[in-house]
Every structure is written in C-alpha cells, then in structure tokens.
Amino acid sequence: MSKLDSVFELKSPDELQLREQFSTPDQQRETAMVGMWIFLITEVLLFGGLFTAFTVYRVSAPHAFDLGSKDMEIVLGSINTAVLICSSYTMALSVYYAEVGNQKLLMLFLLLTMFVGVIFLGIKFTEYYFHYLDHKVPALWFEEHSSEAPKIQLFFVFYFIMTGLHALHMTIGLGILSVLLFRTLLGNINAEYHTPIEIGGLYWHFIDIVWIFLYAIFYIPGLHLK
Amino acid sequence: MREPVVSLRTYTLTWLALLGLALATTLIGLLNLGPFSMAVAILIATAKAALVVAFFMHGKYESKLVRVIIAAGVVWVLILVSNTLGDYITRGWLPVPGK
Numbered sequence: 585m586s587k588l589d590s591v592f593e594l595k596s597p598d599e600l601q602l603r604e605q606f607s608t609p610d611q612q613r614e615t616a617m618v619g620m621w622i623f624l625i626t627e628v629l630l631f632g633g634l635f636t637a638f639t640v641y642r643v644s645a646p647h648a649f650d651l652g653s654k655d656m657e658i659v660l661g662s663i664n665t666a667v668l669i670c671s672s673y674t675m676a677l678s679v680y681y682a683e684v685g686n687q688k689l690l691m692l693f694l695l696l697t698m699f700v701g702v703i704f705l706g707i708k709f710t711e712y713y714f715h716y717l718d719h720k721v722p723a724l725w726f727e728e729h730s731s732e733a734p735k736i737q738l739f740f741v742f743y744f745i746m747t748g749l750h751a752l753h754m755t756i757g758l759g760i761l762s763v764l765l766f767r768t769l770l771g772n773i774n775a776e777y778h779t780p781i782e783i784g785g786l787y788w789h790f791i792d793i794v795w796i797f798l799y800a801i802f803y804i805p806g807l808h809l810k
Numbered sequence: 811m812r813e814p815v816v817s818l819r820t821y822t823l824t825w826l827a828l829l830g831l832a833l834a835t836t837l838i839g840l841l842n843l844g845p846f847s848m849a850v851a852i853l854i855a856t857a858k859a860a861l862v863v864a865f866f867m868h869g870k871y872e873s874k875l876v877r878v879i880i881a882a883g884v885v886w887v888l889i890l891v892s893n894t895l896g897d898y899i900t901r902g903w904l905p906v907p908g909k
Contacts, residue, residue, distance in 0.1 A: 618876060625882065642848075643899060680814050789862050797859070800855035
C-alpha cells in the first residue's frame, strides 16, 4: 500500500482538507509555509529599502535626525511597543489553541489579537494627531525654526511613510484575522488542519518585527535629548 | 492529535523576554551613548526579532528549507545595507582626480 492510500484510508481527502496535488497533509502544510515565508521575504525587501534609505540620510545628518527623534511621543510609542508585543503573544496563543483543536479559545484569542491590534492603531493615530498639533507634519503643517529644519522635516517624512506603511499592514492584518475568525466559526479549522491560522500568525508576527525596528530607529536616538 | 509545536510556557517566556527587552531599549535610550545609542537600539531590536522568528513564528522548529529562506531574507538585508553604506560613508575618503 502506498503512502497515498494510507492517508486516504484513514480519512477522506475532504476531511483532511488535502488538495489533490499533494501526497500528504505535511507536504501540503510545508508548501504553504514556504510560500508564506517567501512572501514575507518580499515584504522584507519592501521595508528593507525604506530602512536603508533612512540609514543613508541619518548617516548624512545624524544631529538633525536626533532632533527629529526628540519630538517623538515616547510614552505613547513605548506603550504601543508593549501593546504590539502583547498582540503577538495572543496571536501565538491562537496558533497554540488551533493546534490542540480548542476552537473556542482559538476564536477568543483571535478576537483578543484583533482588539489589541485596534488599540495599537488608535494609539498610533493619537500620536499622529499630536504631531499635527505640534506642527510637525511635512507638507501639511510643518514649523521648525532651527537651522536644521529641512533635515528634520526629512526625518518626519520617513517617520510618516514608514509608520504609515506599517499601519496599513496592521489594517490588512486585521482583515486577515477577521477572515480566519469567520473560517473558524464555519468549522473549517481543526487540530488536523489549521495551516491558515499559522499563515495569518506569520503575517501578524512579521508586522510586530517591523514595529520593533521602527521603534528602535525613530523613538530611541533622540530620547536622551528630552 | 499531534502535540503543539511550541508549549504555552515557551510562548509566555518569549513574551516576557520581549517586554523586558523593550523596556531595556527605552531605559538605555535615556542614556547618552553618543553614536552608539542607535547601534545598541538596533542590536536589541535584532535580538527581539530573533526571538519572535524562533518561537512565535516557529522558525526554530521548521524544516531546513524554510530556515534557508529565512536566512536568505536576513542575508539580503545585510547585503543591501552594508553595500549601500559602504558607498555613502566612503565617499570623500579619497580625492577625486580632476575635481
């Protein structure tokens, strides 16, 4: 009896959610994982280009970029860092409960992850609002009287583009989590088949990693100047 | 039912380590380390990212193929940053003839 037959004998392909082009559920899962990681690497290219551009300009104007960093909302930013780490933790727990097949706790932690994600976005936009009140939004309302003004403005251009792109990813992540929640509700996710939860989790954790670096480059360098 | 890849205990320890490192980043940022403040922040951020990839994203438990792909991403960023900075930082080190 071939490997294929033994799989089909235990359960119908439908029950295993095994697509016909795969021999085993493990192979199907691994294929999905490889695909997702390759997608995440393309995301690394996207953010990596921005991080590199930021570094080049920072090297050319370190003092101005420190001055820009001084105007960050460090308290809100630090709280947000903790908030996002917590949402990654609840996402990891979602994957855990998907693996053990506890659908109720899976849905609870998916909801919790989304809730914490929304809190993150709320705090982020509160920060944007404070920058607006401080007249630190390039193109819209930017006032700075030091001789380094153009370079400080450049710092804020990077800040809004990079955190904005991150917030966009968060929003997409919330959409993905809603789909996962819906699929769990329909009963499509169980202990045997939970690859979608793992894939969604990878995306969510990736966003967390991007923020970890954003926090390090935008909020920290000017902290000692406060 | 198969055993979960990572235990609840490991997830919780990772979470606490990440929170601790985030706090460390902020506290060290309060000190004036001059040009090193950014370097230290990036170093801690890299450690945090490694924790997330290894445990939250199961990188430590995935197949060799997936781990090679992860490594490729890291190496790619290192090439991008180091080669670009290698250009920008060294400009002006040597005089350009005729300029």
